[in-house]
Structures are given as C-alpha cells and as structure tokens.
Amino acid sequence: MTACARYIRNRWSQLDYQGALARGLPIGSGEIESAHRYIIQKRLKLPGAWWTPHHIEAMLALRIKRANEEWDSLWKDSEKQAA
Numbered sequence: 119m120t121a122c123a124r125y126i127r128n129r130w131s132q133l134d135y136q137g138a139l140a141r142g143l144p145i146g147s148g149e150i151e152s153a154h155r156y157i158i159q160k161r162l163k164l165p166g167a168w169w170t171p172h173h174i175e176a177m178l179a180l181r182i183k184r185a186n187e188e189w190d191s192l193w194k195d196s197e198k199q200a201a
Contacts, residue, residue, distance in 0.1 A: 157185045 161181050183192050
C-alpha cells in the first residue's frame with residue numbers, strides 16, 4: 119500500500135486527465151496502449167529479429183517518427199545538420 123501511494127504521489131502531475139483532455143491530448147487508456155501494441159511490439163517481434171539494448175531506443179525512435187508521419191521532416195532536419 120505504501121509503495122502504491124508513493125507511486126501516485128510522485129506522478130500526481132501526470133494524472134490531470136481533465137487538463138490533458140482540454141488540451142486535446144490523448145489519455146493513456148486508449149491511443150497510447152494501441153500505439154504500443156501495433157507500432158512498437160510489431161517491430162520488436164519480427165520473426166528472427168533480435169535487438170541489443172544499445173540500439174533499440176534509436177530504432178524505436180525512428181519507428182515512432184514514421185508512425186507519426188514525421189519521416190520527411192526527420193530527413194530534412196538531418197540534411198540541414200549535415201550541411
């Protein structure tokens with residue numbers, strides 16, 4: 119019980135559901151879990167695929183960029199940095 123109470127106290131600012139909805143943000147019980155299941159897990163669980171902890175975060179960041187339709191802006195930003 120103490121651990122649960124501490125968990126909630128430490129994340130109290132993240133529990134402002136009405137504020138999130140007012141700002142048009144998705145709340146965790148729908149879109150977030152769906153994205154996790156269909157974007158991240160689908161990529162991680164490919165047959166024969168394996169990932170090292172060193173590379174997985176960068177690979178997932180790229181996959182999320184693609185899913186959020188930010189793929190073109192990613193490459194444009196990369197070209198600007200390379201120039």
